[in-house]
Amino acid sequence: MIAFDYVRPNSAKAAVDAITKDASAQFIAGGSNLVDLMKHGVVAPQKLVDISRLPLNSIEQSGNNIRIGALCLNSEVAEHALIKEKLPLLAQALNAGASPQIRNMATVGGNMLQRTRCTYFYDLAMPCNKRQPGSGCGALKGYNRMHAIFGASNSCIAVHPSDMCVALAALDATVIVAGSKGERKISFVDFHRLPGDTPEKDTHLQKGELITAVEIPVNDGFAKHSLYTKVRDRASYAFALVSVAAALDLQNNTIQHVRLAAGGVAHKPWRLMAAEKYLKGKSPTESNFKAAAEAAMSAAKGYGYNDFKLTLLPNTIIHTLKTIAGV
Amino acid sequence: MTNDNTQDKQEQPGELLETRRQFLKQSSAITAIALVAPALVDAAEKKLDEKAADIFEKVPLSIEINGKQHQLSVEPRVTLLDLLREQLHLTGSKKGCDYGQCGACTVHVNGKRVLSCLSLAVMQDGKKVTTIEGLATGSTLHPMQLAFIKHDGFQCGYCTPGQIMSAVACINEGHAGSDDEIREHMSGNLCRCGAYHNIVAAIREVNAKGGKS
Amino acid sequence: MGKFFERPLVPDDLDRVEGKEKVTGTASYAAEYDVPGVHYGVLVNSSIAKGKISTLNTREAERSPGVVAVVTHLNRPKIPFWDNPPEQQDNKRVEGQEFRVFFDDTIYFDRQPIALVIADTFERATYAASLVKATYKKESPSTNIKNNLDKALTAKQAQDYSRGDKDALKSAPVKIEAQYTTPFQVHNPMETHAATVVWDAPDKVTVYNKTQATKIAQQDIMRTFGLKAENVIVHSPYVGGAFGSSSRVWPEEMAALIGAKKSGKPVKVMLRRDEAFNMVGYRPTSVQRISIGAQSDGTMTGINHEAFGSTSQYEKFAERIVDPTKALYNCANVSTSYRLVPLDMSTPCWTRGPGETSGSFALESAVDELSYALKMDPLELRLKNFAEKDPDNGKPWSSNYLKECYESGAKKFGWKNRNPQPKSMQKDGWLLGMGMAAGIYHAGRSPATVSATLRSNGTLLVQTSVADTGPGSATIMTQIAAEAMSIDVRKVEFQWGHSTLPPAPGQFGSQTTASTGSGVYDAVKALQKKIAGMLSGKQGWAFSGLPVEDISFADEMIVDKNGDKVSYDDALKELSVKEIKAEFESKPTEEREQYSGYSFAAHFVEVLVHPETKMVKMNRVVCAVDAGRVINKKTAASQVYGSMVWGTGIALMEEGILDHRYGRYVNNDFANYHIPVNADICHVDVLFTDKPDPILDPMGAKGLGEIGLVGFAAAVANAVYHATGKRVRDLPITLDKLL
Ligand SMILES: Cc1cc2nc3c(=O)[nH]c(=O)nc-3n(C[C@H](O)[C@H](O)[C@H](O)COP(=O)(O)OP(=O)(O)OC[C@H]3O[C@@H](n4cnc5c(N)ncnc54)[C@H](O)[C@@H]3O)c2cc1C
Ligand code: FES
């Protein structure tokens, strides 16, 4: 690791200022992703702005929204009574991620901004457009078992590795960010971006912007019928091959509202809009779920080693929906 | 290298904490840098180079480890794990991967289990750290340590400090209600010798005896 | 042979003697010695897998703060054995030219060390290492075994084998034939390889390292640097797991030796996890073809097993991949061949259950396939072909309770409840499968020297250079000594893991108890004989002039035929000595040569497979093991639990993956190379026959470290087949292969 400067501002504003005036500075929260990347030499900020002690760590309900501070730890959110009751899908997704120790370090903001786990991205000797624009994509014709089946480009087929974000995408969360020009809100599905020709950019966040919170609308129907399924190569402490976050608002055996998102399949948490559209207003039957899964897969494309996801994802969607609906 | 007890704590609560390096840059040291810089490239001046680097790269750190207060001065890039192992010679916390993928480096910070390999030491300023060396009370072993011995919860012993720190936290968090729950909440600690079966037995027993700590 | 471990002096569930050190964090591993002035060595690794270094620029690194030296092939010190090779460089243990770090500009494998940067702190050394810049003349690497089978070679230790009629297979009424593959698997002990080196003088060195054999490490270092035995001290009491990977001196240790010499500082080098995948050994990948023929009653009439295993370009590493096939079944016609495929990788090495583990996956999967072809229960098929003596050489078994293992294992597991039809069983909506397999592992024994000293404070000191990488050898040796001496186990002090102690063989091949344990036993017996002789030689008391055979040791007393007794400390007082010491070299007996010695196991596995996602969950395991006499119940069971965890990893998730375009690893960390976590493991019942082997060694113990692994992966694969109807012949059984 290079030697770097370390500052610990005591307000969000001071933190934003510290970043804005220094091109090579970066926020650090839990450090569980950033320190790893710095050790690998993937990123090398010359200054770290420690935001971990900023007072952005409360969880509260106001009106129909639950607001979670960006510096809440993943474990705190997962164990919080309000979250367990109103947003069990989020609690499940958080508990499916990483390990207890990492969840005690990882923050909500940091989790959203964690980088891909693509091994070509991590290995400085390999080509990777995300790490070094123009160097090529090692995974495209290489070992791409973990990689994207949706929305990939010829420059990058990496996936976003977060579990929490899949639930947030399904739950229609909103991200609140503070920048030098004040606060703005970004809808969660627009927060992360697809790689296109600029895979070095993971999100639509502007340089210097600080995530301060996420807001999630509450739907009691969803709270009753939701499930996060994570499929991985071992029982725990592994990134998702695919994951599915699903919530159904069921009334009179009819799907009033439905939310479906998938993880491990795209450069961003992937909302399955076509499947949602198909299911809305229908009855919760296995055949409807199968048709919805099929609709979800229309734009999917495999790259060789990850072809199995073309079968695994629909199977996981069907399994998740069946389990929720009890059919 | 550590200069134990040599640095005063510089933090003034509520103020922007700037590192010593930053501070020096903004004051008269700017001229010092200008003067020293050519010397840095001169191998003959190695000594001076090191001294300069030492001053510029370190920041004060006040940290309580196993009940003992330390006033240290460390480079910001030093992880808590390397601080413990290489500077304070507390080698009980192990390095199994250095990338957050094994749990061998698990310690408690302010009572919570975390991975010391992904924690920067400077970020622990003002916090309380407990390592495996601080778990026993004098010569009386912690119930979890005794249970690990009794149930043969280890073989080579390398993952063991991390397992034990994690096991203690697992019970404190209330995640030791069943074997399945223990297994899930102990999955952040790899054991290549494969002592999992006995680790679960040890935790089950300590939990049953109400072994919170 | 005496009855072992039946008295309260030596409990058979003794806690580990080094337990307290391990649970308090005070046990010191190779990189944890507080050596004054120690400097940190960080390796720079090649970014290509094959070719030559064109330029190597170390200027910036050398000028970086805290750096004291950067060692490369361009500036390394002379190394006598490498630079002036005595006729041929052939290593005794592996055929070929051992790898010499920083020797010249040739790159043989991905991430080969090309420089060592030494600085006063770890952070500075790490940063400076990133400043070393190399350019290469690249060549295209070959790392895919399947594309290189035509380049296969024969190794000296791996000759073709055949008994009976090679063509018997052809006429068999029932026959199966299949190809199986196993991937690279990496030991990945939790402690990465490390060494701390202090040159005490130009011709004298102390090394704190990670070795399964302090004596082998000592000899290799002596040879390489041309040093005298007494000037090479190797210290390795605590080893954070090894599993075969610490059976020779590797580049990181040599680099530390060279770096410390060059810089004049004590140097420690600890590998990063990513470096440990292709530098310090691994299990070679294999391609195996098996055909088995049988009569319709299940009698096997012919087995053919052709295996290909990978090795490096510079050494021919051969393991025992076809050995189970030669000895497990009573089949008259068996032929095997084993070829090595050189790849542009570092040399593989012994990996827990070396050879047998990969070979038994193929053999025991094939036997399962045969059982379906015969419509016969796989357990019945195995019993039908049980070998009453070793079919390989016709010798009687020294002991063989495999049948008892089959029986007790099947009973505990409830094998009879299995519906033989694949895909026929379910539990909680998951597909349920039951599978079984057998294991066989050679019971070895080598010479071992041990010293035993009775001291005036009534304690017994036992010393030998053996390592304890985790199996519990220190504890078992303590028990054996206590029992042989008839002394309270708490009064035994056992010292191990140091090259200055009497020579013991390396801790591998499941032979430590048999070899070093016999050494301990024999040394204690020699000590008793010496004490008896001294007592009888002393004039004027009860024991004077008695034949030594009439003086015995029981319940912490020395007793003669007439019932006269003297305690151990009183005996020393009588003799006016502070201590009495005996050293003994224990060797396998000649009688042993007339028998065939093996450990055996029967594994029963139940898996659950998710009907939609195809995730595989281990649900229940029974391992019944014949490893002779069990000396310590706890550590013995732990060995089998550990093997089961290894077997689960090998069956379901472990696979070293290279991008063959670059010959470079793409999953060389714990996030991508999966080893089982706690949640992957299910309940295991371990059943020991616990019957002493009358031939192999005085304790009646056979090896235990590896037998639990041999056949295990096949038992899992067979259970997965039973659950799903899908036969996965290419390990690991990841869910994509079941979709
Ligand atoms: C071995 C391992 C396994 C893992 N497994 C999983 C898994 O299964 N599922 C999963 O979801 N995750 C997993 N993770 C990732 C883990 O969840 C992330 O590392 C963590 O969430 C990052 O949070 P942090 O606070 O530590 O972020 P940091 O490392 O501190 O920061 C990450 C990035 O976010 C930026 N940042 C942080 N906070 C803010 C903010 N408020 N505003 C603006 N920028 C900010 C930082 O500048 C940095 O670029 C795993 C990690 C490891 C090491
Ligand atoms: S060393 Fe920290 S998790 Fe492995």
Ligand code: FES
């Ligand atoms: S005891 Fe060896 S790794 Fe756990």
